Amino acid sequence: MAALLRGVRAGRALRGLSSVVAAPTATTPQCSSLSRGFHRAAPRLQDDFKSDKPPPSSSSTTFHEHYQAHSAEQDNTATASHEGAAAEQASRPNTSYQDQSGEQGEEYETEEQLQARILTAALEFVPLHGWSMEAIASGAETLGLSSASTGMFNNGAGDLVLHFITQCNSQLTEILAEQHKQVQLGQAEPKATADFLRDAVETRLRMYIPYIESWPQAMSILLLPHNIPDSLKHLSTLVDDIWYYAGDRSTDMNWYTKRAALTGIYNTTELVMLQDSSPDFEDTWNFLDNRIQDVVNMASTAKQVQSTGEAVVQGLMGAAFTLKNLTGLNQRR
């Protein structure tokens, strides 16, 4: 029965996402499936409160949250709708008391995954409604849920923006990992650090292009005090990932200076991009190029200063030694 449902769902997925509440479970009228969805949502909400030891993969660790978006994306394309137990790949041990009854041993979707799916669906309404609860409500409706499910999102638009950021970061990490693999397999040439950084930041910023009109609003949402810790965390993860794939393996102060430099470059380029009206954001990429060049120059200047300093010290020591010789202080009497 479960297998049949899954096969049916897969077939439906192939036919496209639009018909969310679709024919194959044709005997089920639309409203009852909606109410089933609701009933399912309700125990899941209680789930999070009641189960004291949530199943490991639905634990709200930062690890998992970081990739919720990505898994939600995958889930989105794999499952056409929420109805029936969602075809989540993870068959976690079902430790919740609530869901044991209704699910008949099928995998269930956690609240986080449901939230992720709603937020992903909401992204297509952002150009229309901006980063707001309306977009989330519209997203929920395309999934066949009532717009009242926006009640799940305590942080409102902040949740949407953070979800989008997480998604973009995962995509970038994937792309970088893929490139890294290509280089390791010898199928591609390793890029110079400056080029690598430029490409990585450009790739990442290009993900904002579809939402560039409303991005100032998103940035101001990220600057709200309760969102700052999360947005900083995402930014630092992003920069750490980029440097890791650029080949940085430093374990001293360089670790900090490199990341600080890249954070500065990234933030300023983002701001430039907001008010850039050149075709395909050429000005932004030029700006990015120049900033990276600046940092590279600064690094080489620092090295030069250091070696000059060392040479000067050597010279002084030599001079002091010569003086000692001349004044006879070096001789033992």
Add this chain to the structure above:
Amino acid sequence: MQRAAHTAVCVVAPAMIRRCLKCRVPLQVNSRAYSVVPTPRDSEEKDMLDRILRVDHAGEYGANRIYAGQMAVLGRSRTGPLIQQMWDQEKKHLQKFNEILAENRVRPTALLPFWNVAGFVLGASTALLGKEGAMACTVAVEESISEHYNSQIRALMEKDPERYTELLQVIKEFRDEEMEHHDTGLEHDAETVPGYWLLKNAIQLGCRAAIYVSERV
């Protein structure tokens, strides 16, 4: 079978593509088959391992600088070769931790420049008290470090000795070498320095504070 792999919890691959197995993105194979630190299963474990590795790295870095300070003063005296020998072992330890940190993407402590200066100053100033002073400093520091390694070993053993076998091996090896340094220090008249008790306790207090801070910052 693939299902089983996908049902695994978010795993962080040793080569640190942080990727949920569920997401079906290929895991990057670590170029080194042998990895000292096991891949953390969740962010709690990652935090714990990060803290352990960070403070150990800071400790070896500090010890390095202490010996450098001692060598700067006593390098040309009779105890020079002895201090050099101990310093070389510390350099090896530091290198090992550098490798481990890089491999596991652990953030080094932000206080490294401070330990750089503080270690050198400590080494140099105790060496100015003479060879006995340098040895007393060595005894105090090595005792602190050994205690610290022991408590880490205890913590890891309590959690899961099998999982952390290689890491435990590394820490045990380093702890044994630090104890050797400690004993060497005692053999070379560390206790004869005037104010030994005061010096030793002051240095150990400083070490404990350094360890506490390096774990967190």
